[in-house]
Amino acid sequence: MKFIVSSSNLLKKLQVLGGVINSSNTIPILDNFLFDLDGTKLEITSSDLETTMISSIKVDSTSKGVATIPSKLLLDTLKTFPDQPLTFSFSENNTIEISSNHGKYALAYSDGKDFPKTINLDNPSSTKISSNVLSKAINSTIFASGNDDLRPVMSGVFFQFSTENLTFVATDAHKLVKYTRTDLKASNLAEFIMPKKPLNLIKNFIDDDYEVTIEYNNSNAKFELNDLTLICRLIDGQYPNYEAVIPNENPNLLEIDKSQLLSSLKRVSIFSNKTTYQVKLKIAGAELNISAEDIDFSNKAEERLTCVYNGEDIEIGFNSRFLIEMLNNLDSDVITLEMSLPNRAGILKPNDGYSEYENLIMLVMPVMLNK
Numbered sequence: 001m002k003f004i005v006s007s008s009n010l011l012k013k014l015q016v017l018g019g020v021i022n023s024s025n026t027i028p029i030l031d032n033f034l035f036d037l038d039g040t041k042l043e044i045t046s047s048d049l050e051t052t053m054i055s056s057i058k059v060d061s062t063s064k065g066v067a068t069i070p071s072k073l074l075l076d077t078l079k080t081f082p083d084q085p086l087t088f089s090f091s092e093n094n095t096i097e098i099s100s101n102h103g104k105y106a107l108a109y110s111d112g113k114d115f116p117k118t119i120n121l122d123n124p125s126s127t128k129i130s131s132n133v134l135s136k137a138i139n140s141t142i143f144a145s146g147n148d149d150l151r152p153v154m155s156g157v158f159f160q161f162s163t164e165n166l167t168f169v170a171t172d173a174h175k176l177v178k179y180t181r182t183d184l185k186a187s188n189l190a191e192f193i194m195p196k197k198p199l200n201l202i203k204n205f206i207d208d209d210y211e212v213t214i215e216y217n218n219s220n221a222k223f224e225l226n227d228l229t230l231i232c233r234l235i236d237g238q239y240p241n242y243e244a245v246i247p248n249e250n251p252n253l254l255e256i257d258k259s260q261l262l263s264s265l266k267r268v269s270i271f272s273n274k275t276t277y278q279v280k281l282k283i284a285g286a287e288l289n290i291s292a293e294d295i296d297f298s299n300k301a302e303e304r305l306t307c308v309y310n311g312e313d314i315e316i317g318f319n320s321r322f323l324i325e326m327l328n329n330l331d332s333d334v335i336t337l338e339m340s341l342p343n344r345a346g347i348l349k350p351n352d353g354y355s356e357y358e359n360l361i362m363l364v365m366p367v368m369l370n371k
Contacts, residue, residue, distance in 0.1 A: 001065030001090040003037055005057065007100070008083040013057050014075055016228065017046040019201045020053045021071050027116075032068035034115045037061060045118065046071065051198045051232040052118055065090060066112030073107055119231055121222055124215035127161055127186045131225060135206040137168040138199050140179040140360060143329055145196055146172030153237035156193040159216075161186035169242050175322045176242060176363040177329075183357035192216055193235035198223075202230060246363055247345055250338035252311030254283055255351065258335045261288075262327045264303045268292045269320035271301035278367050279320040284313040292320065316342045317369040326362045342366060 025031055034045040043056045087099040098105045146154035160167040166184045170177050213224040223230040272292035282289040291302040332350030339346045348362040
């Protein structure tokens with residue numbers, strides 16, 4: 001088994017695939033890349049058993065063979081080379097010799113037959129989506145997903161496909177994001193929960209606009225992205241009824257410049273209690289008063305902003321970290337904060353920056369104000 005490949009092309013490919021590999025694996029062979037050579041096509045696979053990524057690269061070869069190569073050693077070696085052709089020669093004694101313009105390097109490889117087999121999806125449903133839409137859906141929601149091992153269903157993003165629209169939801173019980181596309185539809189109703197790790201890998205890989213095919217059944221999902229295939233196990237469980245926590249009656253509407261509000265929250269929150277990160281929003285007329293206080297250390301801050309407000313005077317408390325995180329993920333110059341009562345959730349919506357086919361709402365739970 002022997003092939004010649006560009007060092008930079010191979011490195012670029014392996015860096016994407018390397019994102020799947022865990023720093024510590026229970027099965028040692030998962031520390032390796034699987035190389036499957038068939039003439040001029042080299043297929044490379046990485047896996048952590050939950051998520052598998054497969055991609056291929058053109059090489060100069062006439063041979064066939066399968067082997068696994070230590071990922072860290074190979075990546076560390078490739079990073080040191082300028083762009084040049086490398087020759088990989090696999091010998092019978094489980095050693096690979098890599099020949100470059102500068103010298104030769106030998107490393108051990110393992111038999112590819114021991115690498116876990118890639119899952120085949122049985123009777124999957126299928127939906128096609130633009131890569132840019134998928135990237136926007138992931139970016140808009142993934143930050144709101146939880147990290148609680150006791151509630152695994154909340155640690156991913158809920159994909160809800162129907163014949164009318166595609167909806168993506170994430171929540172950690174303190175904040176919730178719902179992103180809907182009405183210009184995209186599925187052939188039939190489907191709901192599944194995607195783990196965060198594969199979504200982050202997909203998000204980081206997308207750098208152009210192309211069609212993505214998503215196949216899914218009850219236990220797994222498969223994403224076909226350009227020359228990359230990602231297969232992952234879905235999170236098992238029933239997603240909470242998120243619609244029930246979104247308040248419909250929100251008569252108090254605050255409209256304000258996003259960057260102005262974000263800057264003010266960042267400054268004021270420095271003075272907040274480092275356990276609650278509480279900031280108080282006091283709205284009366286066209287004035288928004290943002291304040292924070294840390295009684296234990298006698299720290300206090302207050303700022304006044306002008307805004308457009310329709311509704312009754314209100315005082316409401318929020319965790320400043322949640323508000324800042326949401327505003328950072330809202331691609332809009334002006335935002336609207338909808339409220340009803342100080343003990344009911346507030347809803348953030350963009351006023352611009354999104355098309356007529358997009359609907360984005362961000363919900364944040366209030367915190368009790370210190371009287």
